[in-house]
Amino acid sequence: MQPIPYGKQQITEEDIQAVVQTLQSDFLTQGPKIEEFENKFAQYIGCVYAVAVANGTAALHLCAMALGVNEQSNVITTPITFVASANCVRYCGGTVWFADIDPATGLMDIDKVRDLLKSKPKGFFTGIIPVDFAGLPVHLEAFRQLADEYNLWILEDACHAPGGYFLDNQGQKQLCGNGKYADLAIFSFHPVKHIATGEGGMITTNNKELYDKLVLLRTHGITKKPELLPKDKGGWYYEMQELGYNYRIPDILTALGISQLNRADAGLQKRREIAARYDEVFGQDENIIILNPAAYSDDKSETGHAYHLYVILVKNRRGLYDYLRQHHIYAQVHYIPVHTMPYYQQLGWQQGDFPAAENYYEQCLSLPMYPTLSKEEQEFVIEKVLAFVNEQ
Structure with a gap:
């Protein structure tokens, strides 16, 4: 019998042809496949906006930036996660706090989070990063109620859970990353994940202001949108309005992502x-x-x-x-x-x-x-x- 790994990508002939067609097109990067992937993923998740990026870690970093994490920020996350869930706070100079897990689920224990919040004055903490560990969704409705009590944002790390859901108090399915309870959510397209693009990530949200920030920060903080620029500067003109990063994903990978999303x-x-x-x-x-x-x-x-x-x-x-x-x-x-x-x-x-x-x-x-x-x-x-x- 062949070796059996814990996780493995599946690449079909349809996947290969999707990439080949993009290789033969006019765009290898910054082309139409990116927006197509974003739109189809947003529809799959049930959110308004999606921003495709280089990987899940880049997605976390951009979210922390868009949410305004800085040296004064104190953010809570779980100790049972990949280090990127915490590192994104450190990238922006913030302080990471951990809350212990529920042994039955492996998810961050909301009671432990509540105890931690109560241990400091209101206003001390700025946000929570819950993780849908192993693919089991965090009950974000309860976390949203807690976050609202303390005026916190929520960044959902849903890398393990595209297609996962929990049932809200009305018995309605709430898909991971749909933006109803979290301000932002992120996904990864690493080969062992549900949707594989080699490397890649996605940010989802229903917040237009955050979406616009993410799009700007993803590409060096540079914009060429006419509505954001002075008039009559010429077709070549662009402005760097923020200190951003090159966290773009190429069309080749998003073409693969679209094909993978179909199944x-x-x-x-x-x-x-x-x-x-x-x-x-x-x-x-x-x-x-x-x-x-x-x-x-x-x-x-x-x-x-x-x-x-x-x-x-x-x-x-x-x-x-x-x-x-x-x-x-x-x-x-x-x-x-x-x-x-x-x-x-x-x-x-x-x-x-x-x-x-x-x-x-x-x-x-x-x-x-x-x-x-x-x-x-x-x-x-x-x-x-x-x-x-x-x-x-």
């Missing part, structure tokens, strides 16, 4: 089917804890898990990790708590600050999860996981 729903359904099979087996084993099982259900008590990752918790995580690798199953660990990274420890965070996150990290393992994972491969993964945990 996003099918890929999401496949992920949920794989998760259901894993749940069916691992849910019966007393040596395995499933992180948020059965969340793929449409039942009103559940949420629309997007399953970027399928995470289990086991006592001997290192042993299982090594055992699976011996059988060419390349499971992965998501994530090392951000506050334990040397950089953040230099800023004062310490081991022991967030017990739930640290306990989660000691036991977590992400099993193979991607649409082209065959039934034979799934059964092989299941067989080897059970063989190890029941021999301990």
